[in-house]
Amino acid sequence: MDYRKLAQKYDTPLYVYDFGEVAKNYAAIKKAFKARKSLIAYAVKANSNLSLLKLLANLGSGADCVSIGEIKRALLAGIPAYKIIFSGVGKRDEEIAEALEKDILYINIESEAEGHRVERIAKELGKVARISVRVNPNIDPKTHPYISTGLSENKFGVDIDTAKRLYLLAKKSPYLSPVGIHFHIGSQLTELGPIKEASAIVADLVRALQKIDIDIKFFDVGGGLGIRYKDEKTIEPYDYAQGILSTLSGLDVTIVCEPGRFIVGNAGVFLTRVLYEKHTGSKRFIIVDGAMNDLLRPSLYNAYHEVEVVGKEGEGEPADVVGPVCESGDFLAKDRPLPPTQPRDLILVKSAGAYGFVMSSNYNTRPRPAEVAIEEGKDRLIREREHFEDLIEKEIRFMV
Ligand SMILES: *Cc1c(COP(=O)(O)O)cnc(C)c1O
Numbered sequence: 001m002d003y004r005k006l007a008q009k010y011d012t013p014l015y016v017y018d019f020g021e022v023a024k025n026y027a028a029i030k031k032a033f034k035a036r037k038s039l040i041a042y043a044v045k046a047n048s049n050l051s052l053l054k055l056l057a058n059l060g061s062g063a064d065c066v067s068i069g070e071i072k073r074a075l076l077a078g079i080p081a082y083k084i085i086f087s088g089v090g091k092r093d094e095e096i097a098e099a100l101e102k103d104i105l106y107i108n109i110e111s112e113a114e115g116h117r118v119e120r121i122a123k124e125l126g127k128v129a130r131i132s133v134r135v136n137p138n139i140d141p142k143t144h145p146y147i148s149t150g151l152s153e154n155k156f157g158v159d160i161d162t163a164k165r166l167y168l169l170a171k172k173s174p175y176l177s178p179v180g181i182h183f184h185i186g187s188q189l190t191e192l193g194p195i196k197e198a199s200a201i202v203a204d205l206v207r208a209l210q211k212i213d214i215d216i217k218f219f220d221v222g223g224g225l226g227i228r229y230k231d232e233k234t235i236e237p238y239d240y241a242q243g244i245l246s247t248l249s250g251l252d253v254t255i256v257c258e259p260g261r262f263i264v265g266n267a268g269v270f271l272t273r274v275l276y277e278k279h280t281g282s283k284r285f286i287i288v289d290g291a292m293n294d295l296l297r298p299s300l301y302n303a304y305h306e307v308e309v310v311g312k313e314g315e316g317e318p319a320d321v322v323g324p325v326c327e328s329g330d331f332l333a334k335d336r337p338l339p340p341t342q343p344r345d346l347i348l349v350k351s352a353g354a355y356g357f358v359m360s361s362n363y364n365t366r367p368r369p370a371e372v373a374i375e376e377g378k379d380r381l382i383r384e385r386e387h388f389e390d391l392i393e394k395e396i397r398f399m400v
Contacts, residue, residue, distance in 0.1 A: 003310045006372060006379060007271055007346050013290035013369040014271040015357050017047075017382075019055050020375065021267035022353075026059050029225070029259055032241035036248075038255040039105075041085050043223045044070040046260030046354040047268070049371055051382035053077030056263070062105070064223070064258035068095040071104065081105070085220070085256070087134070087182070089155055096121045106130040106218065108182050110157055115166045115176075122175035131170060132180025132220055133163045135205060137198040141186035141224070157183065160205055167214050178214055180256070181206055184222025187261060190232050192243045195224075200247040207251070219248065220256035227265040229351045230304045237262075261354040268353020270295050270305075270369075272332070274345040275324070284319040286338065288347055291323020292330040293363040295349065295356050299329045307333040310346035314339045321347060325364050357383075362391050 006016060030040050041062035044053065048070060053063070054077040062083030063074035074084055084104040086095075089111070096118055099107055109115045109131050122129035136157030158166065163181075170176035185198050199221060206216045221244050226234050235243075244255070272290030279285070297303035307321055315337040322331045332349055341347075360368045367386035372379050 001374065003269075003271055003346055003348060007273065009379070010370050010372055010381065011385065012271050012273045012346070013288075013294050015268060015352065015369055015371040016271060016374060016379075017049075017052065017264065017268045017353055017371065018374045019052070019267075022052065022055060022264055023059060025259075025263045025267065026056060026061060028237045029241075029257060029262060030060075032237035033245075033255050033257060035241075035245060036253075036255050038257065039083060039218075041083065041220075041256055041258045042263055043258045043260030044074055045358060047264045047356070048073050048358055049382055050077050051373055051380075052264065053079065055373075062256075064260075068092075068098050071099060071102065075102065085132075085258070087184075087258075093117070093121060097125060100125055100127050100129055106132050106180050108132050108134050108180075108220075109166060110134045112158065112162055112166060115169055119169070119173050119175050128175055128177050130177045130179045132182045132218060133158065133166045133178070134182045134184070135160060135163045135202050137183055137185065137201040139185050139194045139198045139201070141189055141191075141194045160201070163205060164208070167209055168212075171212075171214050178216070180218035180220050181209075181216050182220035182222065182256075184224060184258065187224050188226040189224040190226040190234055192235050192239060195221075195235075195240065196243040196247060199244045203247045203251060206253065217254060218256050219251070219253040220258070223258040223260050223262070225259050225262040227261055227351065227354075229265075230306065263354075265354035266351050268351070268356060270332075270349040270352035270356060272323075272347050272349065274309075274341045274343055274347060276343050277319075277341060284317050286319045286321045286341055286347070288321055288323060288332065290332065290347075290349070290369070291325040291364070291366065292327065292332075293325055293361045293366050294323070294369050295332060295352055296359040296361075297352075297355055298332050298334075299327070300359070305333060305352060306350040307336055307338065308348045308350070309338055309341055310348050312339045312341070312345065316340050321349075325366070362386070365391055367391060 057078035066088035134157040170178035321333040370385040371383040
């Protein structure tokens with residue numbers, strides 16, 4: 001890919017996504033589950049650009065959404081309602097009502113209170129809410145604590161006993177229809193053991209529910225499949241699928257899988273330009289025009305992204321790649337032996353397709369970057385760069 005040309009045409013900082021790679025990743029996970037009926041419900045929160053969602057819609061993908069806004073994006077992009085799932089620990093009444101009105105596949109229930117809330121809203125609307133219950137299997141996923149969700153100390157899901165109570169409530173209620181069961185133990189999972197363990201626990205619950213005449217159709221295994229940022233050993237989609245399927249003997253269920261990072265993470269890069277270098281005492285800083293407001297993962301999780309100086313080989317004194325934002329936590333990379341740089345050199349930050357643009361903000365009154373798609377060798381703008389006027393639009397008229 002000619003990053004120099006892209007930077008010249010669209011300016012920096014810039015997100016670039018390889019749509020061919022996205023399609024390839026989608027196909028890999030779909031194929032891995034081919035032994036069963038499956039729905040791949042892409043986790044919209046990883047990257048919610050409408051053009052990306054449209055690409056996935058055309059491939060047959062569903063969507064896992066965590067707000068009504070994401071549901072509206074998915075629908076707008078052409079993902080049919082019957083392939084949309086509404087997850088998340090906290091849903092507003094209006095969001096639940098709108099999801100019911102749009103007749104999505106099911107709502108994931110994450111607490112008893114929420115189960116009662118959904119029942120009440122369905123009753124008010126004269127609807128039957130299809131639901132699944134998010135079970136917290138209390139498994140340590142062995143990932144970063146900020147992205148671990150499957151331990152009882154996390155805010156997500158309910159324990160097995162509470163899940164059973166919720167299913168009984170749903171069975172009795174004319175306004176709830178329990179169609180699914182769900183677990184999602186964390187993100188960036190690189191070990192199969194915890195996934196299999198969780199799946200086995202949840203599969204046992206499905207069997208127990210069968211015995212009391214509650215028939216679960218959708219076995220929703222969440223997302224979380226990890227990708228290689230540096231040198232991590234990752235799980236092959238086939239092994240991941242086999243690990244899950246091996247726990248489902250005797251069960252006639254449709255697999256729902258909600259990958260986010262796996263689909264887009266390594267299909268995207270972040271391009272930023274060097275402003276200048278700065279040497280203070282023993283430290284070398286490469287100051288670039290992209291910052292934590294554009295790509296938050298390094299600051300938020302101390303996440304590692306591979307970094308290259310475009311067109312320059314070799315190594316130099318270890319440098320921190322930092323942005324212009326007024327926070328010491330504003331860095332994109334630390335202690336990298338990068339070659340000496342000149343102003344306007346391009347820095348390529350890899351694996352930035354997931355949880356990149358979506359986590360960006362306007363901190364320091366910085367307009368958010370543009371997003372570009374590469375399709376069959378051609379580049380196409382899929383979100384224009386923000387301008388100062390966009391940033392003040394919601395406040396300027398209130399200034400008296
Ligand atoms: C975040 C999330 C996902 C996607 O996680 P990835 O690690 O990006 O695959 C899927 N399902 C639920 C419920 C989530 O919260």
